[in-house]
Amino acid sequence: MRGSSPRMTAKNHQSPPYISKMRPQDILMPVPAGLCCKPGGFHIDPVRPVERAVITHGHSDHARPGHGAVLATQETLDMMRLRYGDNFAGSTQAIGYGEEIKLGDVTIKFHPAGHVLGSAQIAVSCKDICIVASGDYKDAPDPTCVPFEVVTCDVFITEATFGLPVFRHGDAAVEVKKLLASVALFPERAHLVGAYSLGKAQRVIALLRAAGYDAPIYLHGAMEKITRYYESRGVKLGELRMVKGVKKADLAGTITLAPPSATSDVWTRRFPDPVTAFASGWMRVRARARQGGVELPLVISDHADWDGLTSTIDATGAREIWVTHGQEDALVHWCKTKGLAARPLDLVGYGDEDEGEAPVAEAEA
Amino acid sequence: MNRFAELLDRLAYEPGRNNKLRLLANYFRATEDPDRGFALAALTGALSFKHAKPGLIRDLIADRTDPVLFALSYDYVGDLSETVALMWPKAAALSTPSPACGGALGWGSGRLLSGEKEPPPGSPDSASALPDDPTSPASGRGDELSHHLHNNPPPPTLTEVVTTLRTLGKTELPKQLARWLDELDETGRWALLKLVTGAMRIGISARLAKTAAAALGDKDPHEIELMWPGLKPPYLDLFAWLEGHGEKPVNLDPAPFRPVMLAHAIEDADFAHLDASDYIAEWKWDGIRAQAVAGRDQSGNTVVRLYSRSGEDITKSFPDLLPSLHLAGAIDGELLVLRDGRVQTFNVLQQRLNRKVVSPKLTKDYPIHLRAYDLLSEGDTDLRELPFAERRAKLEAFVKQLDDPRIDLSPTIPFDDWQALAAARADPAAAGAGEDSEAVEGVMLKRRDAPYLPGRPKGQWWKWKRDPHIIDAVLMYAQRGHGKRSSYYSDYTFGVWTKGEDGEQLVPVGKAYFGFTDEELLQIDRFVRRNTTEKFGPVRHVVHEPDQGLVLEVAFEGLARSPRHKSGVAMRFPRINRLRWDKKPGEADRLETLEQMLKSEISPPSAATSDH
Structure with a gap:
């Protein structure tokens, strides 16, 4: 352990009597603050300030400021610091993939989730029961983060953001080709790609580079810090420029990445006849894309699609599945048809990061 | 099929006309015959299949999910x-x-591996040529390969889909559709289902598709429009001509459409440069522009067609007019409903539009009439090069010869100077329009020496509309626009005052999203952003109190009763005329004002028919 926080060491070393007939819900249970591990004395991805938080990844709906002690990967801690400032938590402790730590009566271990840089699944073991809280994950290749790893367990907690069989994401490289074909067809227009600023944006840039696009890529101001951070962690993104201050005419034929909310705001008026693209798994459904005024939907997701969710559930070997944030009903139904015990977790407070209106400062950047 | 699917997909999201044209032209350029021709046919509505019903598609998916x-x-x-x-x-x-789903799997694997050339499109045995046969090479290697390679059969081409569907029996349709759905990707499947169910709805007019095709050879789209009725999918001759390696296709249609001539709206400043003696004036009738064409085909039979101003064939909607067109020629005119010789308002005429079935009751209650104002051809002679004054003389003779009560001549308005014409426009009833003045929208000015030119040539024809109806309304809600305007609040819902349960309140009476200048748009957008009281998704609720809010001067062409609107009235063609920053919302108009206007607009059909 690199960590130094004494507060992360759980106080209670005697096994309480309930341990003897332990059920999974005695180890982890949903409470208003998030997923609570009573025997370990911590919460996973709490949505309210708690004494001890174990955090899966840096998206703002999972990683919130104001906790006493935070345990997460170095990348997640760094991203929280970038977003919330140095005092985002009382104390912090970094943990690497494959590392194990004992907290109270449980042992937790971090595994790559393939969602964004630093994202982790958290395996919580107590006696002979292992529960994996996978946070957000995807099993599709992504050049900007460590690939997802299947963790065998008894109970698998899965997200269900795209938990309907209509969501099948396909190859992201094909979507990027669509974007490049549009840039070639409309060289006098600017292409604005809406993408969440943590993870999606950097992945789209990396995919563009992989497709051979080597022109400078422009960034909305709100993307700068996180993107530079990715570069500092060794993710190669080629030449990046801030769009602020660039003349309108010079943006013809260029690609700019921006938070989704900015692509339909006053901010877009600085671009010549912009083509509005949006990189998201939601773009699979036309009504969703049209609702957002998107002209070029790109189905690129940092969540597992339906096939990814179901094959992952299969692969974990878990007999019990807890389903959270998203389309729980369909996935729970699917699990039951496969003879698995399944239930929705009914956690609140998770969704897409950056959803809704951007703060004014971001929109004007 | 995949390329066509990509095109449809992209078009469905693209709001800009010029960008749609680029996408289409690019497709026509990059796609070979005959696929592009069938695509053009699909986009212009020239294809019709015995449509796959939604029930069939439901059954297919129910078997698999x-x-x-x-x-x-x-x-x-x-x-x-x-x-x-x-x-x-x-x-x-x-x-x-x-x-x-075992069946689907069986069909899904065999075709490519069989190594056979695809059966010619449309050949009757194309279905049976698919090896379900265990001795085909497919079954030997299939299992092994399908894991490592994406060894799916190639997706069908658009040509294959179209030609197969034309010959396929009803019972074979489900199997064939399933096979194609197996072979295509998400977008391809979507496009296929849209195509076969005949519900494209991607915002492309036939005219736009033809314009894009014309761009391929730098041709005027009117030229395509002219020859179109004589062309058949997949339009090999058309594309050959457009690409410069074929003769111009000849239109053998005996009753072809001729691209129409349109007028510019005249501004006060224009009159200074115009000489009144150069022009002939007519009333501008508030009806439907139409071209009525009669000709003889090779076997000597008379062919009669009615076209809309965009060239759409609307013959079927007006069977009651066809017998009147018994002389070969092409008349440009206005469709109107006449009762007892009186022209009815547009609201009455509307009963005749977009009808699938034209019942005898409909033709009796809403008798259609053609008011002729130009003659484009007579017999086999094209008159379009002649000056208008000469065509008008020929038209007068032609209408006289037709001698039919359903077709009459659009009268000219005598005037010596612009002032006299202004007076006529202000009071059509006194200037010769008599009791028909309610259906007069304004006056038309046509240069005596103007040939009949397609499109909107400058300075030849002018329309000088009567002043529209105008009210002051209050901005209530604003919504973001689309495309270029997606960063602006550019769609406005406005209301007028009425007495409600809680006293004076605003009731929405319409929606407008144009009429303002770019500068005014910026001003309204700023106002909306600063005065939003609530947000509902993309809609902003904008402050509208008697002493706080924005008054919009709204111009519109007419009013109709509408049970769908809370206010009970619907406006025709509303637009933002002016921003009345000088007025307080409390000074805006009341619903009673609109109801007053309504009374003078409407002659209810029930009352009118009881007159007979």
Whole structure:
């Protein structure tokens, strides 16, 4: 352990009597603050300030400021610091993939989730029961983060953001080709790609580079810090420029990445006849894309699609599945048809990061 | 099919006309015959299949998916074709065939591996040529290969789909559709289902598709419009000509459409440069512009067609007018409803539009009439090069010769100077329009020496509309626009005052999204952003109190009763005329004002028919 926080060491070393007939819900249970591990004395991805938080990844709906002690990967801690400032938590402790730590009566271990840089699944073991809280994950290749790893367990907690069989994401490289074909067809227009600023944006840039696009890529101001951070962690993104201050005419034929909310705001008026693209798994459904005024939907997701969710559930070997944030009903139904015990977790407070209106400062950047 | 699907997909999201044209032209350039021709046919509505009914598609998906998952998905997506396109099981993913989907798997694997050339499109045995046969090479290697390679059969071409559908029997349709759905990707499946169900709805007019084709050879789209009725999918001769390696196709249609001539709206400043003696004036009738063409085909039979101003064939909607067109020629005129010789308002004429079935009652209650104002051809002679004054003389003779009560001449308005014409426009009833003055929208000015030119040539024809109806209304809600305007609040719902349960209140009476200048748009946008009281998704609720809010001067062409609107009235062609920053919302108009206007607009059909 690199960590130094004494507060992360759980106080209670005697096994309480309930341990003897332990059920999974005695180890982890949903409470208003998030997923609570009573025997370990911590919460996973709490949505309210708690004494001890174990955090899966840096998206703002999972990683919130104001906790006493935070345990997460170095990348997640760094991203929280970038977003919330140095005092985002009382104390912090970094943990690497494959590392194990004992907290109270449980042992937790971090595994790559393939969602964004630093994202982790958290395996919580107590006696002979292992529960994996996978946070957000995807099993599709992504050049900007460590690939997802299947963790065998008894109970698998899965997200269900795209938990309907209509969501099948396909190859992201094909979507990027669509974007490049549009840039070639409309060289006098600017292409604005809406993408969440943590993870999606950097992945789209990396995919563009992989497709051979080597022109400078422009960034909305709100993307700068996180993107530079990715570069500092060794993710190669080629030449990046801030769009602020660039003349309108010079943006013809260029690609700019921006938070989704900015692509339909006053901010877009600085671009010549912009083509509005949006990189998201939601773009699979036309009504969703049209609702957002998107002209070029790109189905690129940092969540597992339906096939990814179901094959992952299969692969974990878990007999019990807890389903959270998203389309729980369909996935729970699917699990039951496969003879698995399944239930929705009914956690609140998770969704897409950056959803809704951007703060004014971001929109004007 | 995949390329066509990509095109449809992109077009469905693209709001800009010029960008749509670019996408289409690019497709026509990059796609070979005959695929591009069938695409043009699909986009211009020239294809019609014995449509696959939604029930058939439902059955196909029900055989392959869990009903609960389908119901949840359909509920989320909201469109049957799209839901099916998205959740159709991948052929490769069917590695553990269940009884329900085993059949699909069997069809999915064989075709490419068989190594045979595809059967010619449309050949009657194209279905049986697919090897279900265990001795085909496919079954030997299939299992082994399908894991490592994406060894799916190639997706069908658009040509294959179109030609097969034309010859396919009803009972074979489900199997064939399933096979194609196995072969295509999400977008391809969506496009296929849209195509076969005949519900494209991607915002492309036939005219736009033809314009894009014309761009291929730098031709005027009117030229294509002229020859169009004589062309057949897949338009090999058309594309050959456009690309410069074929003769110009000749239109053998005996009653072809001729691209129409349009007028510019005249501004006060224009009159200074115009000489009154150069022009002939007519009333501008508030009807439907139409071209009535009669000709003889090779066997000597008379062919009569009616076209809209965009060249759409509307013959079927007006069977009651056809017998009147018994002389070969092409008349440009206005469709109107006449009762007892009196021209009815547009609201009455509307009863005749977009009818699938034209019943005898409809033709009796709303008798159609053609008011002729130009003659484009007579017999086999094209008159369009002649000056208008000469065409007018020929038209007068032609209408006299027709001698039919359903067709009359658009009268000219005598005037010596612009002032006299202004007076006539202000009071059509006194200037010769008599009791028909309610259906007069303004006056038309046509240069005596103008040939009949397609499009909107400058300075030849002018329209000088009567002042529109104008009211002051209050901005209530604003919504973001689309495309270029997606960063602006550019769609406005406005209301007028009425007495409600809680005293004076605003009731919405209409929506407008144009009429303002770019500068005014910026001003309204700023106002909306600073005065939003609530947000509902994309809609902003803008402050509208008697002493706080924005007054919009709204111009519109007419009013109709509408049970769909809370206010009970619907406006025709409303637009923002001016921003009245100088007025307080409390000074805006009241619903009673509109109701007053309504009374003078409407002559209810029931009352009118009882007159007979």
